[in-house]
Amino acid sequence: MDRNGVDYAAVLNPAQLEAVLHLAGPALVIAGAGSGKTRTLIYRVARLVEEGIQPEKILLLTFTRKASQEMIERASSLADARCRFVSAGTFHSLALQILRQHAEALGLSNSFTILDRSDMEEIISSLVPEIEKPKSRTRFPKRNTIANILSKSANLQQSMEQFLKTEYVQFQDCLPQLQILERLYAEYKQEHQLMDFDDLIINLRSLLADNPDVRIQLSQQYSYLMVDEYQDTNSIQADIVRWLAHEHKNIMVVGDDSQSIYSFRGANYRNMFEFTDYFQDVKIIKLEENFRSSQPILSLTNGIMEQASEQFTKCLFTNRVGGERPRAIDTRTEPEQSMFITRYIKEKIREGQSLKDIAVLFRAGYHSFELEAELTRNGIKYMKYGGFKFLESAHIKDFLAHLRVVVNEDEAVSWMRILRLVKNVGLAKGKSIIKWMKDNHGPLGRLGDWPGIGKNLQGLTQLAELLSIFDSSDINNINPQEAFKRVMAYYAPILKEKYDDFPRRQKELDQLLQIAGRYKNIDNFLDDLVMEPPTSSKDLGFDKEEECLTLSTVHSAKGLEWPVVFIIWAMEGRFPSAKAYQNPLEMEEERRLMYVAATRAMDELILCYPSKESLPGWQYEIPYSQTGLSSFIRGLPGDILHYEKIGGARKNKESCFKLPASDYSLDTPGIMDFSQGERVRHPAFGPGVVSKIVGDKKIEVLFRNAGRKLLHIEYTTLEKI
């Protein structure tokens, strides 16, 4: 019993207690999924505070800001209110904060702008025309791929040559071009005072490595360090941790090698085991008792990890008894999968389960599109995490570009966006205007003086007027919301002109305006948007705590749990390019990804896979043995999973799901018939008319409201009206 009345021994098991009572010196906590890792961290923070350590001096590093905020909140409500003042954040936010203070030590201005992924890609694609592409027949990588290559090689600290040899063999003959691009991109960033996410980390490390005084100052400022999800750090971040703890060695890292799923950004779970090489007398604590899942679920997850070629640690166990075996359900096709899940959820609700208790997890954002349509048609509310970020949609980026040049008038990426929105200005004119502005420093008000301005460039004059408003007032005193409204007055007509579905986009901008209202200055507002972009409608704060289903990528679901979890997994095998399963390394990560997904489930786990491919455009069928899921479950002992098949053609009597055939079988004439001229409704595109029957499962529909008039649509996304 301690002074404040938290009886740690009563709320923690022995291993957790050991971690919580550890005060000074290095410690490595190996914490299996669901072993109360967060709980342990929380109580350890509380414990440190109760020991009299100033909360500000405790630094808690996590991978998402959301995770750190939640931890702090729980710590201050569960244990000690002073925990509210603990310093917490992500590696990136810490780096930003420190670099803004010490930029000059690195020869940078402290008003640098942060590039998000799409900014990065935009710069790259503007640089690509400057290089001569290889003459050979092989394709040059797309901008997304180039960005991946540059980012990952930077994070791995490998030379381009070495990197291509090991990771992108297919682009090896583009080596000279990629090297040039790498250099051009670096020069561009230097010239325009820009940093991408990788630069934040890399620059922080150099700062720490080269400046003992900064290091000492920081180790005084943060004298106790904790790092969550340590298996997801890359070697640069591990260096940062080492430097930060260099003076005092009060460092506790917590992680689980089986949950390392970020190798695409250079993360290496071996960091965990190298930790003991860099610090002496590391206390190692293993948390192996699982408090989350039923034993049958753990048998599955243990089984999955037993197939891994490298396993360092633990086998999870629980004291819980009972529970159903996880189910593997062959839903035959993707539409049937969506219908199955939707029906099942409805039944659960009828049984009294809350929607909040159910989650559907998947590999990539677009894997849930089909399901989303089905849920919408059935009126099931859901919140989706991960995948596409709404901040990356064109209208939001366009709008924010205007605000960005208000803060930083040299910001060429944003200028390009803005200018190209003006009628009759394209790539070439945009470039020449930017060059002109550079040569004549101080573009804001004087854009109207551009010599090329003429009667067909009326838009430029208006833009100049808008910007002159900002130019004349003190930028630091502009209230973000006010600035927002002014830009909106200018941008709204452009929005209407450009998008047929502008009301939706307008609404999203209005939501963004609400967020802007929470800030006192534009700078911070923009920084926060890049560093911690809202990833779901919930983050935007407009859907109040409504009870709804969770849809999430596995990556975004990390650290969370639900009583009932569905996993949708089978699509990987369908891509001709999905050679993942031939590459043992990627296969290993895929396995850990499945492990993370499965360990989210508390009571009920349902793996769904359509054994038959049915997407438009990808007509060929993939044998079940090649689908992603089956490669995980093939090697498992037969009694770990309960196998089932559903689907019209199979008429499986064992199926737990008996529906009238017409309700969900594509083979049965019924709701899936459409004929030419029929009126239909799509959940996203609204009403339309069937214009043509293209094939067995494909029709063409003419939509009035959609940006595009003609779309090939799958039957199941449509509703007859």
Add this chain to the structure above:
DNA sequence: CATCACGCTGTTTTT
């Protein structure tokens, strides 16, 4: 030099 229509391709994950 900007823009538009058309056809082809290729699909991740996050700060």
Add this chain to the structure above:
DNA sequence: CAGCGTGATG
């Protein structure tokens, strides 16, 4: 589906 390249048009 979007994002890119191409070729025609203004």
